[in-house]
Amino acid sequence: MATTLTDRLDWVLDKSVVLGYTRLGPALRRRWWPADPAAGSMEGKHVVLTGGGSGIGRAAARQLGSLGATVHLLGADVPQLDRARAELAAEAPAGRFETEVCDLADLPQVAGWARGFAGRGLALHALVNNAGTMSPTRKETAQGHELTLATHVLGPHLMTRELVEPLAADGDGRVVWVTSGGMYASTLRTDDLEFTRTKYSGEAAYARTKRMQMVLAELWADELAGRGVSVHSMHPGWVDTPGVRHFLTVSRNLTVPFIRSADQGADTITWLVASRQPASATGLFWHDRRPRPTTYFRQSRETEDQRRLLWTYCQSAVEKGTEGVSPETGP
Numbered sequence: 028m029a030t031t032l033t034d035r036l037d038w039v040l041d042k043s044v045v046l047g048y049t050r051l052g053p054a055l056r057r058r059w060w061p062a063d064p065a066a067g068s069m070e071g072k073h074v075v076l077t078g079g080g081s082g083i084g085r086a087a088a089r090q091l092g093s094l095g096a097t098v099h100l101l102g103a104d105v106p107q108l109d110r111a112r113a114e115l116a117a118e119a120p121a122g123r124f125e126t127e128v129c130d131l132a133d134l135p136q137v138a139g140w141a142r143g144f145a146g147r148g149l150a151l152h153a154l155v156n157n158a159g160t161m162s163p164t165r166k167e168t169a170q171g172h173e174l175t176l177a178t179h180v181l182g183p184h185l186m187t188r189e190l191v192e193p194l195a196a197d198g199d200g201r202v203v204w205v206t207s208g209g210m211y212a213s214t215l216r217t218d219d220l221e222f223t224r225t226k227y228s229g230e231a232a233y234a235r236t237k238r239m240q241m242v243l244a245e246l247w248a249d250e251l252a253g254r255g256v257s258v259h260s261m262h263p264g265w266v267d268t269p270g271v272r273h274f275l276t277v278s279r280n281l282t283v284p285f286i287r288s289a290d291q292g293a294d295t296i297t298w299l300v301a302s303r304q305p306a307s308a309t310g311l312f313w314h315d316r317r318p319r320p321t322t323y324f325r326q327s328r329e330t331e332d333q334r335r336l337l338w339t340y341c342q343s344a345v346e347k348g349t350e351g352v353s354p355e356t357g358p
């Protein structure tokens with residue numbers, strides 16, 4: 028329940044969507060939101076950031092690098108990653124940036140890469156599950172999973188599972204799931220996880236899998252309680268990125284004066300990774316440095332059975348898809 032004047036204003040911004048998700052959101056909220064992470068707070072710390080070669084991921088990499096982090100930029104497009112690494116090294120000289128090649132939608136690749144990373148013996152401060160896509164037609168991965176589900180849900184679930192040991196080694200490990208305000212457009216749909224029975228649409232697949240990410244973050248928070256790893260989900264607002272320019276061209280062009288910069292979209296990722304405060308919270312859904320409701324007004328939440336079904340499906344899909352995979356030999 029809103030109490031102070033700023034709480035009330037923040038609430039109105041959030042519920043109006045149009046006001047809060049645009050650049051107006053951070054422009055106003057920065058007057059009352061919690062302090063920035065301390066300078067140098069990420070020195071000596073490693074972060075694995077998926078989809079780090081462009082958009083919000085690239086901006087988060089720059090912000091974390093500026094705080095001293097070593098950022099492992101993970102993606103499937105090698106020239107894009109190499110270009111980002113070179114540019115980031117110039118933009119954020121306090122940071123270190125590594126290119127890590129892995130297709131998040133390909134389960135054996137994810138297992139091979141993550142097992143190889145775990146074998147490097149590094150303590151991992153944070154995993155940011157940021158990579159995202161929106162396919163206009165239904166596509167399947169080599170393992171037979173619908174592409175959006177594989178990219179947003181199965182790949183990140185497997186990545187999280189394989190990196191628990193290095194995350195726990197840090198003593199203050201953090202997992203951040205970059206989901207979307209678009210999740211409010213869907214409830215948790217466990218009746219057709221692979222989109223084989225209902226008519227496919229890119230927007231519906233996106234909204235459904237973004238809802239699944241938020242629920243998975245909650246489930247991972249329970250799973251890792253007491254292990255020294257906090258788990259967060261967040262949404263960045265409406266952000267001008269290559270992904271939005273490509274998949275949502277018309278909406279983007281109509282909102283150019285209001286759309287957020289990639290830096291504004293990445294702000295809460297960086298804050299969740301680098302600030303002290305989020306270490307004492309786990310399992311919450313954040314936007315602009317504040318926990319947010321996971322349903323819109325009277326939208327109903329999923330049942331316990333649906334949550335269990337999602338977890339069981341993810342566990343069995345990743346186990347089936349990665350049998351016998353050996354660790355990739357790292358650089």
Ligand SMILES: NC(=O)c1ccc[n+]([C@@H]2O[C@H](COP(=O)([O-])OP(=O)(O)OC[C@H]3O[C@@H](n4cnc5c(N)ncnc54)[C@H](OP(=O)(O)O)[C@@H]3O)[C@@H](O)[C@H]2O)c1
Pocket residue numbers: 077078079080081082083084101102103104107129130131132133156157158159160178205206207208209262263264265266267268269270271
């Ligand atoms: N922009 C927004 O308004 C907005 C709003 C809400 C939520 N988000 C979320 O924010 C995250 C970042 O999105 P963005 O807007 O910054 O989009 P973006 O510019 O397209 O960045 C997404 C990144 O993920 C990578 N990626 C996609 N599929 C991958 C895969 N299978 N394996 C490895 N990497 C993969 C992309 O690589 P390629 O370029 O090679 O595909 C790209 O580098 C996404 O999760 C998105 O859903 C964005």
